[in-house]
Each structure stands twice: as structure tokens, then as C-alpha cells.
Amino acid sequence: MAESTLTTTTHRPAKSSFWKAIAAIAWKDLAAELRSRELLSAMLVFSLLVILIFNFALELDIATRRTVTSGVLWTTFAFAGTLGLNRSMAVEKDRGCLDGLLLAPVDRSAIYFGKVISNLAFMLIVEAIVLPIYSVLYSINLFQPGLLLVILLGSVGYVAVGTLLSSMAVQTRTRDVLLPILLFPVVVPILIAAVKASGGYLTNAPMTDILPWLNLLIAYDVIFTAIAFMVFDYVVEE
């Protein structure tokens, strides 16, 4: 806390440098990923395997498909998401990159938002590949604007909390297993609202049934982004 105020007051970075810092951090992650493709391929293959397992576990025939599709999709995204969140923070911690980032004379919250953007990008890329594959495999049209909006809103909230918690989890002894245990109980509202809203769009439910869930998603996104923004300093403080 003390160092961060010191650096911001002594350097007094211009306002635009905050956005530049966010963009630089997000770009660094995306560029590294474009070269190695470790994370994306792992998340993607994992998602497809989850769908495969569901296919056998649930017997996804036409009758059940309509009702369980949203549940299957969100379970897949939630599981694949922890994989990505864990990895993206573990990489920073392993090679001491996090210390380097923290030494940079930028606001700590810029690091958080940069990480959120890159994590969100990975998640959206995976979702963008999983959706058409799922559509083809089960001949169900998932490309509805409403459904895509729900997936975006759900992913934003999931990543906002997930990035904060993964930066805590990597600093513990049990970091490989801790993230899902910390994350899942607090993202329950997102999963409930997203499953309900997606299910509503897939079954052509009236808008009055879907709207409360959308509002809940937006409220959750705003509240948790604000909280994470406020407490991120405490999480990365040495």
C-alpha cells in the first residue's frame, strides 16, 4: 500500500498511462499466448472433453437437449475457465514476472484490469470455438444475440472474481487445487443466473422471465468488478 502511493505520487503518471498500462499488460499476455498457444489449446481440448463426458453421462437425446444445454455449456465454461485463470497467474508467479509487474510505476489496479482483459479474451475465444462445435454436434442453434449477451455478461463476472481469487491462490502452498474451491462457491449467483437466462433464450421463454436474470448478471458484474478493483492492492502487496 505504502509503496504504491509513493510511486504514484512521485511519478504522477498521466491519466492516459493508466489505460496504456492496462493495454500493455493485456497485450503482453495475448502476444505470449499467440506464440505458445499452451493455454488456449489446453482450455479448448478440456472443454471438448467435458462435453464428451456429458454426452455419455446425460444421454443428450433431442428431448433432454433443450432443457440441459445451458447447464452443460456453463459447466463446461466454468471448468475450462479455472484452468485458464490458474495458468495465467501461475505463469506470472513461476518466473518472478509478478514482482516485475509490481515494480512497474503504474497503478496496481491497471495490472488487475490488464489481467482481466486477457483472461476474458481467452475465455471468449474458447467459448467462440465451443459454441459452433456444440451447435454442429447437437444440431441446435446457439447463435442467438440474447444468448451471446448472456455468455458475455456471465464471463465478465466470472473472470472479474476469478482473476482476483487466482492471484490469491497462486501465492499459497496449495495453489494447484485451491482456485476452484475458492471460486465456485462465490460465483454461484453467476452460474444460476447465466444458466437460467441461457435456458430462457433456448426455450424461447418470454422476455419478462429472462430479464430478472439479466439484471442479476449485470448487478453482479458491477459489484464484483468494483470490489476487486478496491481490494486488489491488498492481494498483491508484499
Add this chain to the structure above:
Amino acid sequence: MQAKPSTLKVLDIVSLILLGVSTYLALVFAPTEAVMGDVQRVFYFHVATAWVGMLGFVAAGVSGIVYLRTGDLKWDRVEMAAVEISLVFFFITIVLGSIWARPVWNTWWTWDPRLTTAAITELIYIAYFMLRQGIEDPDRRARFGAVYTLIGAVSVPITFMAIRLFRTIHPVVIGTESAEAQGGFNMTGDMRIAFFFALFAFTVIFIDLFWNRIRMGTLADKVEQLKLKVMQ
């Protein structure tokens, strides 16, 4: 090693007496409910333990925020004491509720807002302790604990609202009840006495446990410091 404060000693004894009286009121004094019979007597302690769980939940959230503002490790001990008490009492609430639900709802468990939220709160508490266990540095452990308590304290009410958008069958004895609730009843005068006495007794028990646990945390920290001094 400072001696146990005499106020705390008195409070210990008062808590025990109150627990005894409250047990008598709930099991003997209160009239038997007409429809559900004796199993309804679970209600007095069920609500009282849930109340203690809520007190602990709020206390944990508040002390988490105070810790982040002040950085005083004392508040970390307060937070942990609150979480521990809340964890145990919500667990008792769930067990007592299940005992009541088996004959009345004909099931041990249902995915009702209150039940689900209580279960998720328990999971958050367990995650909280797993998080703390993985960190050696006391300052970092306290910071992470406080951040996670804060996130939990905000997410649990949202979870409750989210599940509440479904229908509920949990009865609401005080206040308005949803039409689908099963197993509700109206309290008579003697039931009220037993009920409010149980709430009062468990509030005192909460304060007593809370105080004892905070004191134990302080002593444990002192022991830790002495150990380090000896090893040097």
C-alpha cells in the same frame, strides 16, 4: 499469561444456565404443536442457532473490512473467531432443520433458497480455512482472509436473492410467508416465550463463545511469538 477476566468467567456460567433454561422452555414448557407434534420443538433451537450463525457472518464481514482499513492483526483474530462460530452454528442449524424436515417435508434436504444458501455459506467458510492453511506469513494470511470474507459476505446475499427467484417451500413464522410454504404455524403465547428466550440465550452464548475464541487466538499468537524467541 494473564488470568481469565472475571466478567468472562461469569458470562460462561450465565451462558450455561441460559442454555439449560432455554432447553427446558423448548422441550417441556412450550405447548406441543397440534399438527407436527413434538418434532416442532426443534424450531426454537433451529432459529436460535441460525441467528447465531448470522451474527457470526455479519461480525466476520465487518471485522474483515476493519482489518483491511487498519491492518491491526487483532481484527484478524476477531474475524477468524466469527467465521469459526458461524461455521459450527450454521452446521447445527442445518442438522436440526433436517431432523424437522424429514417428517414434515418428507425429505432430509431440498434445494430451497435458505437451505442452499446455508450450504454455500458453509462451503465458503471451509474454503476460507483452506486458504488460510496454505499461507505461512501472518500478515498475508490475514489480508487474504479478509479479502475472501469480504467477497463471501457480498456474494452470499446475492446467492440468496438469486435462488429466491425460484419458489420457496421454507416456512416463515415471523413476517409474511409465501403461498407454497409447507410446515408453517402460528405461535401461541408460551411458544413465543420459549422462542424469544432461546434467541436471547443464544445471543449471550454467542458473545461468550466469541469472547473466549478471541482470547484463545490472542494467547495462541503469544505462544507463537514466545516459541520464535526460544528458537532464536
